[in-house]
Amino acid sequence: MVNKKPSMGRQKIKIEKISKKSHLQVTFSKRRAGLFKKASELSTLCGVDIAMIVFSPAQKAFSFGHPNVDSIMDRFLTGNPPPSSSGMHQLIETQRNANVCEHNMQLTQILNQLEAEKNMEKYLTKRGKALEANVFGKLPLKNLSCMNLNN
Amino acid sequence: MVNKKPSMGRQKIKIEKISKKSHLQVTFSKRRAGLFKKASELSTLCGVDIAMIVFSPAQKAFSFGHPNVDSIMDRFLTGNPPPSSSGMHQLIETQRNANVCEHNMQLTQILNQLEAEKNMEKYLTKRGKALEANVFGKLPLKNLSCMNLNN
DNA sequence: CCGCCTATCTATAAGAC
């Protein structure tokens, strides 16, 4: 602490593609974590269901879901009557037939989840020290059913 | 302006289910907008693809996707090799057969999109006045392919 | 419910280690 420059603090940035790769990776990680946290908060505060899928710059998939991604997807595909639904019902019938889709989703999900839960713990440890009234401290793990935090 | 109390400013809140319904609705709307904006920023800053589905307290579905929800979903279901994929390939074959699923998704998506685009405009107008370096100002509409903002 | 305001809280861009 020898008269150190006390950092410029957070600087304003333009919302446009970050060119420097290393910087982009850092920003991606930080913001992805922040986004998932916000989603988790919204879900808890309002008791609503949310699913989110993010592909990293390296095309790795990160997902978050309350209660879990596949159920939300399924509901979105089959249950949600679109704004101007008219001849939709028949289509929906067809979709129920294709519930193979859902089962595969679940498998994908479960595999993701396995790794995710390990990383969840890691994540809690990382950011956890400063957590007091933080979301994650209050949420049962189930609420973060699929959260991929490595990378 | 007769010696008005200048607001208490933002108060800290506990991340737990909001009990008062009207309050919950307000919070939901504000945070959903914020979440979508963050997702949009992440997508732009890092050039990554994101899909998000949120069910409102009234079970209405709100979605956001870059480039669009269905393509991300499809990629998540079929393209993403899960962490410890081993016997997955066969499953993926099966999924390709069920691409009826995808087409129905697209239809659902398109209907949603119709309304969404109308609301997008409304949204831009609403928050847009103060927008300068704001994300939405920079993004071509296509980037916000499905964004449901009423309710 | 929409839009606006503002005091505060929270997320995060930069750095240093």
Added chain:
DNA sequence: TGTCTTATAGATAGGCG
């Protein structure tokens, strides 16, 4: 690459019209 710190940008709770 990962963690910690700092200062500031950005999000938002509470209120009003």
